[in-house]
Amino acid sequence: MEVASLTATYAGKFGLMVIALLAFGIVFFGILLIASLFKGRRGEKLQVVAFLGPALLLLTIGLVYPALRTIFESLKDGQGTSFVGLDNYVTIFTNSDQLIVIRNTAMWVVLVPLFATGFGLLYAILVDRTRIEALAKGLVFLPMAISLVGASIIWKFMYDYRPETRPQIGLLNGIMAKLGVGTHQFLLDDPQNTIFLIVVMVWIQAGFAMTVLSAAIKAIPDDIIEAARLDGVQGFGMFRFITLPSIRGSVVVVVTTIAIGVLKVFDIVRTMTGGQFKTSVVANEFYNQTFRYDNQGLGAALAVVLFLLVVPIIIYNVRQLRRAENR
Structure with missing residues (x-):
């Protein structure tokens, strides 16, 4: 049967x-x-x-x-039965718990694009035209092939903590225990735990930034580089006056693309902490309010706030692309 x-x-x-x-x-x-x-x-x-x-x-x-x-x-109450005007939005920007969510989201949006793009750009410059360039780039790009949930599980084991009387199975705490510097509960202390979650996203997105920026660096005409060298430009001067201005458009695209993805981050927070210990972000809080606490109005308001945060970045990105096309 x-x-x-x-x-x-x-x-x-x-x-x-x-x-x-x-x-x-x-x-x-x-x-x-x-x-x-x-x-x-x-x-x-x-x-x-x-x-x-x-x-x-x-x-x-x-x-x-x-x-x-x-x-x-979003203009209704939690049950969606009566209008409350902008009360849900007032709650988002005045309630202490919701302010922590906004703070965490701001940390994600600032730190992830900054460090992911910075590491990707630095790595692209260091391995450019080296003998092991293909292998080195492949290793950094590999995390991009892992789902956010899979990466979160990997790093959850990295951060895992056990009482000092038990063997440490987390890599970081295992190393710290061997060195005799004590162990640490990485995902409990606020706001450091948010930083440790951000590391996961940086680890994933650095490969994307490296790939795009490496292609942009290789597209710089050799004539410009040779002319700069003849003028005595070397080292950091080459990066500041030649490389960075030449790839500015690509840097903007990478930063804005990563920022848009970060604003919608949900998987990492949900998998590693579930939004507990003051690590929740807007996307996770929207899920909690809508599906766990049955607060439809506040959940919808959080979704609108998330949309409003994404729109300016998209508009800026489109304008930069149009400027690049008109040059």
Whole structure:
């Protein structure tokens, strides 16, 4: 009976997949057929509408409507039954627990892009045109292939603490115990525990920064480098006056991309501490308020705040890309 039930379940899922593919094919064929019936300038406009219409409709249903609905819900109380105006937003910026969440998020946004980009850039310069360049870059980029949850579990073992009477299985505490300097509960003390969580994200994102910035460094024309050397520019001067100005656009893209990802960080905090010990961030607090404490209004307000924090970074990034294209 169990085998028959599983077979029926998989058959049903496969049937739904086939129906979805057929529906997609029919819609796509219909769009092409409609677009082919119109010619000239008017026809081109209709073709644009025919191709963009379904995508805009899906964006409206899947993105615009949920965003407006979230803003609407953020003006209600915890049960979503009555309007409370901006009370939820006032709570976010006045309640002591919520202020800790905002503080932690600010620490993540400032420190992760700064150190990940800095380490990535330094590493890219150090291994550029060396014999082991490919191997060295591969080792640093490897953490990017690990999921955030997987990386969090790895580092949770790194930070693991046991009473001094028991063997230490955490790498860092094991080393400290061997050296006789005592052990430490890395994930308990505030605000140092947030710093130790940030290290995990820096470890992951440094490979991304290194890859992008290394490509940008290699794209610097050799003529510029040779001219600078003939003028006596060496060492730090080469980096300050030639390398950094030449890759400024890439640095901006890396910093803003990492910052956007950091604002939405959830996996690391959720896996390593669950937001306890004053380590919660906006994304994790949104999850807690919505699904654990059933405070729909405050959860929606946190989601809106998260969205408002991301928007300026995206706008700045787009402007920088347009400036780079117009040069």
